[in-house]
Amino acid sequence: MEKNYTEIFNVTGLSISENNDTTNLSNYLDIEDEEYIFDRTYIRIIFITIYSIVFCLCFFGNLMVILVVTISRRLRSITNFFLANLAVADFCVGLFCVFQNLSIYLATDWILGDFLCKMYQFITSLSYTASIFILVVICTERYFAIIHPITCKQILTPTRLRLVILAVWITSALYSAPKFFWVNTITTSIRGSDETVCIANRKKFNSQLFDMVNFVLLYVIPLAIMTILYTRIAVGLWRSSRKLERHLNAYSNGLQQSFRRKSSEKKVNIKRIDTWFQFN
Known part of the structure; x- marks a missing residue:
């Protein structure tokens, strides 16, 4: 059954603004039966290869950083603690977002369910938000350590810096929480068939x-x-x-x-x- 929606965007972040007339999602996505680029085999192979490489680097590279910093006592410095948290954020991207994002291009039909649709958007937002905030914290800590070393030892104690990182994760989670309310799955007509897509309804905000x-x-x-x-x-x-x-x-x-x-x-x-x- 075909459904029409206005003022919505899909998980890739593209937006649409419509007039009083309604339009279905196939027109919005600009998909045609013969010209959908991801129906081509070589395009699929290229994307699968690239995303697989990105996944391996993101997943195993960041996992190695986390394990090394956690296991080795000599590497448990303040800077490495920040880098480990940055690796955790990037690790979440590799674990929860890479192949889910690939599935959007290869199959317009979202097969992971409504909950994973919400989690996909939430984890994506949480990961890049936490990464950005952690980079700012690292920069601030380096500034005080290099330019004001005496003040740094007095103010930026390990306990306080751990609390700062905890605050970063909590703030990032709260900032990303609205994704659970904005994002959901709907069934609509795409290329002549009813398919489920993961989208956010822009009417809600x-x-x-x-x-x-x-x-x-x-x-x-x-x-x-x-x-x-x-x-x-x-x-x-x-x-x-x-x-x-x-x-x-x-x-x-x-x-x-x-x-x-x-x-x-x-x-x-x-x-x-x-x-x-x-x-x-």
């Missing part, structure tokens, strides 16, 4: 406002913070290297002058001894 808030909170502000802090770090390291270079030059000049002074004194003493032997 102000999509333009949400996209703008998402862009500012997860791109503009983190990018600005990291740009400013890493610039400060670069400038601070450059100034420190200049000071160190001046100190080394001064020390080197002092050694040279001391060596010349001692060499001159030795020459004078040798001359005195030579003169004494001449007169005795």
Whole structure:
């Protein structure tokens, strides 16, 4: 049975704005019987190969980072703790999102059910939100450790940093939680047959406002913070290297002058001894 929906977008994030006339999902997805690109065998092989490589790198690479940092006591530093949490976020992407995303391209019919449809969107949002926030936390910790090392030891204690990471995950989960209410599966006509798709209904929220808030909170502000802090770090390291270079030059000049002074004194003493032997 064909159903018509307005103001909806699919899991790839594409949007549609309609007038008073309704349109079915096949027109929205621009799918034609003979021209659907993912019906071509070589396209499917290419996508399956690429996604399989991405999955292996994402899954096993991040799993290795998590295990190494967890098992090795020598690697349990603050920075590696942050990197392990970043690996957890990326690991979730590989585990829950890679092949689910591939299934969207290869089969327009969503076969994973309504709950996994919601979980797919939630985990995707949670993972990239947590990754962005963790990168900001890492940048902030590096800034204080390099530019203000004394303050860093006093303020950024391991316990407080663990609480910060916990707050990052909780905030990311709360930020992504609305996906459970916006996303669901529906049955609609695609290429002449009824198929189930995983979509979010944009009638349930102000999509333009949400996209703008998402862009500012997860791109503009983190990018600005990291740009400013890493610039400060670069400038601070450059100034420190200049000071160190001046100190080394001064020390080197002092050694040279001391060596010349001692060499001159030795020459004078040798001359005195030579003169004494001449007169005795």
